[in-house]
Structure formats: C-alpha cells, structure tokens
C-alpha cells in the first residue's frame with residue numbers, strides 16, 4: 076500500500092495506514108515534531124515542559140486549528156467578463172492583495188483535505204481553486220513563462236510583492252486542458268503546474284452534470300477525468316470538484332468508484348457554494364460535501380451580499396474566533412480548550428489544547 080494512494084483515500088484511511096506502514100498524513104513534512112510530549116500521555120518532565128512551551132506559543136498567536144478555511148472558487152480571469160463567474164485581472168489582483176495583507180497563506184486542496192496545513196504561526200490558510208482549465212488561467216509564452224494577466228501570472232506577481240504569500244492553487248481540469256489539443260502540449264501544461272508547486276484536481280472528463288446520471292455514467296465521467304490527469308502527470312489527483320457543484324444521486328459515487336481498470340478514491344469532493352470550509356480536524360469535515368466560495372464583490376439584492384468572497388472575507392475578519400489560525404506546527408492540532416468537543420476524535424493523538 077503506497078502512501079500516495081492512502082492520501083487520496085482520505086484521512087481516516089491515512090491513519091489506518093499509519094498503523095500498517097508507519098506513514099502519516101504529514102509524511103512528506105521535513106520535520107515531524109509530534110511525540111509523547113505533544114500527545115499529553117505522561118512522558119518525562121522534559122516532555123511535559125516541551126508541551127507547555129508549545130501550548131504557550133499556540134496561545135500567544137490564538138491558534139485555532141479547528142476554525143474555518145475559505146476555499147475560493149475562480150473561473151476565468153478576463154478583461155471583459157461575459158459570464159457571472161468571470162473576474163477581471165484587476166478584481167482578481169485586488170482580492171489576492173487583500174488576502175495577503177490579512178495574513179492568509181494559500182495551500183492546495185490536496186493539503187487541505189489531508190490536514191497537511193504548513194503555514195506560519197498566526198497565519199490563516201486559504202485554498203485557491205480554478206475550474207474548467209481555461210487559457211485565461213494559464214497560457215505559457217515561448218520561453219515557458221505564464222503570459223501577463225493570466226491568473227497564474229497575477230498570483231505569482233502578488234506573491235513576489237508579499238513574501239510569505241505562497242503562489243499555489245488547485246486547478247480543476249477537464250478535457251479542455253487550457254485549450255491545448257495535443258498530448259504533448261497538454262502534458263507541458265500539467266507538468267508546468269506540478270513543477271511550479273501547483274495542484275491538479277479532477278473536474279470530470281466532459282463537465283457533464285452528474286445529477287441524474289446512472290451510477291455507471293457518473294463514475295465513467297469521473298474515472299475518465301481521473302485517468303487523463305494520471306496519464307499526463309503520472310500522479311493521481313487527490314480531490315474532485317463537481318461540475319456545476321451538483322452531486323450525483325448517491326453522493327458517495329463521487330468519492331470512491333471506478334470504471335474498468337481505473338479506480339478513484341478522493342480525499343475530498345468540492346461543491347460550488349456557499350460557505351467557508353470546516354477544518355479537516357473538525358467533526359464538521361465531510362469529505363463528500365466540501366463547500367467553496369464564489370469570488371465576487373458584495374452585490375446588493377444578490378446572494379453575494381452574504382455568500383460570495385468579499386462578504387466571507389469581511390465575516391472571517393470580524394469573527395477571528397471562527398477562522399483557522401495556525402500554531403506554526405504542522406504536526407499538532409492546537410485550539411483553545413473549550414473547543415475540544417468540536418475536534419474529530421481520530422486526531423486526539425495530535426491535540427494541543429491550551
């Protein structure tokens with residue numbers, strides 16, 4: 076059983092894997108600091124002191140690793156929007172700048188669902204997702220550099236201006252693959268993304284509405300998209316975003332299934348609305364039903380007055396007790412003691428209450 080496959084199968088399976096093979100959800104992290112001390116299971120005086128020190132550090136930054144994480148949903152970034160989900164380069168840049176200034180650090184959807192949230196103490200993770208693989212998101216020039224004003228170029232620009240704002244995102248691709256038609260060009264695009272620290276997720280092969288499809292039809296759409304990405308990148312995608320945000324009639328068909336000799340088992344399945352996401356360590360985390368937030372300003376007489384990105388960034392800023400704040404240690408789950416009932420019990424060994 077490989078750890079990569081285990082990650083894709085979700086956190087519960089990852090922990091089961093830990094028992095079998097010694098690999099952990101945080102396996103790839105350079106330093107794993109968790110130990111008896113952090114587990115709070117007796118240990119020596121030294122370990123108790125280390126634990127107290129970690130708890131004090133977590134308290135100092137008001138760490139809240141059971142708090143909510145915004146998962147932003149973007150489509151095209153274009154000068155002249157023609158669809159409700161389009162954003163202009165100026166609007167997109169402004170939103171990224173705001174998140175950088177307010178202490179957010181991008182992580183990928185794969186890191187989010189695996190609970191591998193390595194952001195500095197006091198900062199807040201945000202997941203940036205891009206649907207439908209349009210050229211407005213990524214086009215490379217002759218030297219393999221993202222063309223100015225594409226989403227990736229803007230994200231990299233903002234990251235250069237704001238050190239610590241990590242230029243990463245998850246691209247939910249379909250067969251459209253950024254407008255590229257040959258396998259060589261398609262491979263170039265996906266390889267570029269992976270080599271530059273981006274994550275590639277499945278958005279199904281042909282972007283069909285899964286609601287109303289038979290089990291076989293729905294799983295075929297998902298498996299074909301999965302296979303396309305796996306073949307072009309050599310790596311299985313870890314998450315799926317549902318076309319139009321619509322679940323198949325049995326929701327778990329999207330999480331785990333297959334067609335022929337292709338099988339998939341995702342760590343998370345994302346919808347297309349309307350709230351920030353729960354912490355992966357929280358009891359509320361439901362891998363088959365993860366929400367995303369549409370990027371849009373507050374618009375009067377529109378759902379966006381409450382349910383789009385500007386409204387939620389305002390809300391999270393005004394309600395810091397509800398927002399995920401990191402303690403800077405990827406291997407602990409730190410939170411104020413009174414929040415203990417909200418933690419999923421499988422993470423108890425990593426708990427750092429203060």
Ligand SMILES: [Zn+2]
Nearest residue numbers: 206207318319
């Ligand atoms: Zn889509």
